Amino acid sequence: MDNMMFTNEELETIGSADALKKLLSSKKINFKKVLKEIEYEQELEALQIELVKMHQWVKNTGKRVAIIFEGRDAAGKGGTILRFTQHLSPRAMRVVALPKPSETEKGQWYFQRYIKELPAKGEIVFFDRSWYNRAVVEPAMDFCTEEQYNKFMQQVPEFENMLYQDGIIVIKLWFIIDKKEQKERIEDRRKNPLKQWKVSPIDEVAQKKWDIFSNYIRLMLSKTHTLYTPWVLVNANNKQKARLESIRYVLSKLEYEGKEDAKVALIYDPKIVSRYEDGYSMQI
Numbered sequence: 001m002d003n004m005m006f007t008n009e010e011l012e013t014i015g016s017a018d019a020l021k022k023l024l025s026s027k028k029i030n031f032k033k034v035l036k037e038i039e040y041e042q043e044l045e046a047l048q049i050e051l052v053k054m055h056q057w058v059k060n061t062g063k064r065v066a067i068i069f070e071g072r073d074a075a076g077k078g079g080t081i082l083r084f085t086q087h088l089s090p091r092a093m094r095v096v097a098l099p100k101p102s103e104t105e106k107g108q109w110y111f112q113r114y115i116k117e118l119p120a121k122g123e124i125v126f127f128d129r130s131w132y133n134r135a136v137v138e139p140a141m142d143f144c145t146e147e148q149y150n151k152f153m154q155q156v157p158e159f160e161n162m163l164y165q166d167g168i169i170v171i172k173l174w175f176i177i178d179k180k181e182q183k184e185r186i187e188d189r190r191k192n193p194l195k196q197w198k199v200s201p202i203d204e205v206a207q208k209k210w211d212i213f214s215n216y217i218r219l220m221l222s223k224t225h226t227l228y229t230p231w232v233l234v235n236a237n238n239k240q241k242a243r244l245e246s247i248r249y250v251l252s253k254l255e256y257e258g259k260e261d262a263k264v265a266l267i268y269d270p271k272i273v274s275r276y277e278d279g280y281s282m283q284i
Contacts (some may be wrong), residue, residue: 014251040240041227046264047247049088057256059092063118064168067101067250068127070136071175072213073206074185076236078198080175081126082241084250088124097128110134110152111159118168130157135220140212141202156224164228171253172229173246174221174276175236176284179210217284221276238272245272 051169058065067084069077079097105113111131119125129137134152138144146258163170177185186203190196206213225231232249236242248268253261259266 039101043244043264044083047244047251050251050262050264051084051247052087053095053258054254054256055088059122062121065124066127066170067118067124068130068132068172069175070132070173071130071236072177072182073200073203074182074189075175075177076239077128077175079239080243080246081128084247085126092122093124095126096129132220135212135224136216137202140209140216150184153223155225157241159220160226160229161242170229171250172231173234174231175234175242177236179207180208183207215283225276233274233276235272241272244268246261
């Protein structure tokens, strides 16, 4: 795509699809790839229009929505959140990506620092990782004790039930990638100067501890998937499909004003997005 620089004279020669193909070929640009990219951008824009409508409904009705993005490192959570929030008003929307807890926070009830980040009336909060750090990352990396882990696993369904009972809409998305895809993405982060800031100490051991992470992921899904806050699995090996279908899933679950006038399909692809009990066969 970097070679897609056309002169005015070249652009004037484009009078048909064949002429466009010929011009792209002369620039060594894959026509099918360009077409797919255009289709993706068009569908994304249509879904983002629906997100704006949904966000207005949240503000007008005073709903409180918390969307949790979880998954292995390099699973595409941040990129998907960017597509969710790109055109939403920052006055009624926040992205929460908390750093590691301070010494003071370490002495508090584990959920305490997350409670103050919960959505206010008429607000959507996107959690780029959440309290579920204690379900997978912390025990896998020995950042918490076994007692702390067990206490969390016991308390989290009760905590989320309280959120549900209080009227907060909680949507939990788990992004799944396979081991090979994660390795390639982490290598890309290391080599790309624009992505090197994403490399973390956890990235360095993610591949070595793959099976340990898998065990904790399975335990988390089986013990914290409930009727009131179910886990939704997103097959994220293809970033573009994961972004489109996760947006589609969220829109499908909220009965916002103007939804019936959508110019884009709001039925998500079950091969990409599924509830935990339906999609357990996905590679965890």
